[in-house]
Each structure stands twice: as C-alpha cells, then as structure tokens.
Amino acid sequence: MKYNEIFEKIAAELKDYDQIGQVATYIPALAKANPNKFGMYLVTREGHSYFHGDTDETFSIQSISKVLSLVYAFKLVGTDLWKRVGVEPSGSPFNSLVQLEYEQGIPRNPLINAGAIVICDILMSELKNPYQDFIKFLRSLAGNPNIDYCKTTAESEKECGFKNSAHINLMKSYGNIENDAEEVLDFYFHLCSIEMSCKDLAQTFMFLASGGKNPVNNKRIITAQETKRINSIMLLCGFYDEAGEFAFRVGLPGKSGVGGGIVAIYPDQYSIAVWSPGLNTKGNSSKGIKALELFTTITQSNVFGPSPIFDELEYE
Numbered sequence: 127m128k129y130n131e132i133f134e135k136i137a138a139e140l141k142d143y144d145q146i147g148q149v150a151t152y153i154p155a156l157a158k159a160n161p162n163k164f165g166m167y168l169v170t171r172e173g174h175s176y177f178h179g180d181t182d183e184t185f186s187i188q189s190i191s192k193v194l195s196l197v198y199a200f201k202l203v204g205t206d207l208w209k210r211v212g213v214e215p216s217g218s219p220f221n222s223l224v225q226l227e228y229e230q231g232i233p234r235n236p237l238i239n240a241g242a243i244v245i246c247d248i249l250m251s252e253l254k255n256p257y258q259d260f261i262k263f264l265r266s267l268a269g270n271p272n273i274d275y276c277k278t279t280a281e282s283e284k285e286c287g288f289k290n291s292a293h294i295n296l297m298k299s300y301g302n303i304e305n306d307a308e309e310v311l312d313f314y315f316h317l318c319s320i321e322m323s324c325k326d327l328a329q330t331f332m333f334l335a336s337g338g339k340n341p342v343n344n345k346r347i348i349t350a351q352e353t354k355r356i357n358s359i360m361l362l363c364g365f366y367d368e369a370g371e372f373a374f375r376v377g378l379p380g381k382s383g384v385g386g387g388i389v390a391i392y393p394d395q396y397s398i399a400v401w402s403p404g405l406n407t408k409g410n411s412s413k414g415i416k417a418l419e420l421f422t423t424i425t426q427s428n429v430f431g432p433s434p435i436f437d438e439l440e441y442e
C-alpha cells in the first residue's frame with residue numbers, strides 16, 4: 127500500500143470517530159477551534175512528502191513549542207541545562223503543581239509547563255532578543271518565513287494564566303527563575319501561541335529524525351548525541367501522564383499541544399504531524415493519537431519493533 131492510500135484508509139476509518147474529545151476551552155482563544163479539522167503530513171528522509179486533509183491550515187502549536195525551545199536552550203547552555211530541569215517523566219498532568227514543591231522548584235522535565243517556563247527563563251538570560259531570535263530559528267527549521275506568534279492567543283492565555291503564574295512564583299521562591307516573572311511568562315505564552323501547519327511541523331521536526339541535521343540544507347542543528355537526549359525526553363515526557371499510553375499504542379517519540387497538534391518522529395526514516403483539535407482528558411489530541419496508532423501499525427514502524435525494510439514495503 128502506498129502512503130497516500132494509507133492516509134485515505136486512516137481518514138476513512140476515523141471519519142465518524144466517536145471519541146473525538148473536546149477542544150481546549152481554558153484558553154478562550156482556542157475554544158473557537160473547529161473540532162472537525164483533520165490533517166496528516168509525512169516527510170520522509172528522502173525529502174518526499176505525503177499528506178491528507180487540512181495540512182496547510184495553521185493552528186496554535188501550544189506545547190509542541192516546548193521541544194523547540196528546549197533544543198534552542200540546549201544549544202546555548204549545553205549540559206548546564208540539567209541543573210535547572212530534570213529528565214524524568216512526571217506521570218502527572220502538564221500543569222500540575224504537586225511535584226514542584228516536593229522537588230524544590232526543579233521541574234521534572236522540560237516538556238511540562240514548569241519545565242518549559244524554566245527554559246524560557248534561560249533563553250531570556252542568554253539572548254538579547256529572545257522573541258526575534260527564537261522565531262528566526264523556527265522559520266529556518268521549517269523553511270517558512272511566515273511562521274509567527276499569535277498576539278491574540280498569547281493575550282488570551284495571559285488573562286487566565288493563573289496556574290502558570292503559580293508555577294513561576296513557586297520556582298522563583300526556590301531561586302530557579304532569574305528574570306522578572308511577568309516577562310518570562312509573557313515569553314512563555316508567546317511561544318505557546320505560535321501558529322504552524324501540519325506541513326510546517328513535519329518539516330521542522332525532521333532534524334530530530336536525521337541525527338540533528340536539517341536534511342533540506344544539511345545544516346547541523348544539534349549533535350547526534352544531543353538528538354538522542356531530546357528524542358528520549360519526547361518519548362518519556364511528550365504526553366505527560368499519557369506518555370506510557372502513547373509509547374504503548376504508537377511507539378514513537380513525539381509531542382502534543384492543546385491546540386490539537388501532535389508531531390512524532392521515526393529516527394532515520396520520517397517525521398509525521400497530525401492535527402485534530404478535540405482533546406482527551408489528558409489534553410492530547412484524541413483522534414490524532416488514534417490516527418498515529420493506525421499509521422505505525424499499518425507501516426510497522428515503531429522504535430521498539432524490528433526495523434521495517436522500507437524499500438521492500440514500497441510505500442512511496
């Protein structure tokens with residue numbers, strides 16, 4: 127079966143999916159999303175693309191940005207990063223405060239809100255123009271100069287960001303935030319507000335499937351060793367208290383956001399992005415996970431099984 131046929135088969139099977147979930151409403155700007163949107167975009171290591179559905183439409187990437195800010199901070203400060211944030215799965219919701227006090231203001235990992243806020247603090251300390259520098263980095267990864275922050279979404283989240291305020295203030299009390307709390311939070315909300323399409327996301331994450339090099343221009347973003355570290359954090363922490371379930375069902379390192387996007391990579395082979403705004407109770411795209419589960423099952427591609435021999439399978 128060819129990739130396009132696989133996508134059609136998945137879309138047909140999930141057309142009347144009855145567990146589509148609810149769009150995020152705790153951020154008012156996201157409550158307007160159309161739950162019926164659905165797109166899947168695949169980029170292979172050879173640079174071929176295959177897609178289905180709403181793959182050019184942009185949406186709020188939300189927590190998917192946490193991987194990209196982590197990569198950027200890792201490039202800037204190296205292993206010193208791990209003094210300020212851990213690498214263990216949290217087993218708790220993305221916005222849970224419980225562990226943070228027990229662990230004295232050191233977040234479990236960089237992909238929960240507390241961890242991503244610390245990463246924002248690091249970027250603000252290291253960069254003169256964090257907003258401009260970060261978006262430039264993203265545009266170059268995606269090969270799309272139009273990628274941008276959405277001021278409306280950032281403002282909307284700021285107006286009701288009480289829990290994130292609690293996170294940053296608790297961490298500041300433990301000495302794990304260097305900059306002004308309000309300014310760091312503003313940067314954090316802006317990173318969450320970035321809008322990208324499935325196409326942008328699949329393209330952007332391809333370097334994590336390519337040992338740290340952007341396969342389009344062969345430019346090295348991070349080393350192969352650093353790539354291993356980022357991918358392992360995605361696998362263990364990318365879906366919060368559903369990381370085990372995602373590994374169990376899909377079997378790839380990946381990251382979700384409450385805008386309904388998910389991106390996952392299969393090292394040395396492909397990067398794939400899905401978008402369906404309905405979320406399950408853990409805040410991850412319900413139909414998105416199902417679609418990826420079907421995709422990795424049909425193509426037998428997951429990081430735990432024997433490597434499929436892609437050339438023989440002739441998907442393209």
Ligand SMILES: NC(=O)CC[C@H](N)C(=O)O
Pocket residue numbers: 187188189190220221239283290318382383384385409
């Ligand atoms: N899981 C997510 O995508 C959460 C991001 C959201 N901006 C928040 O801080 O709550």
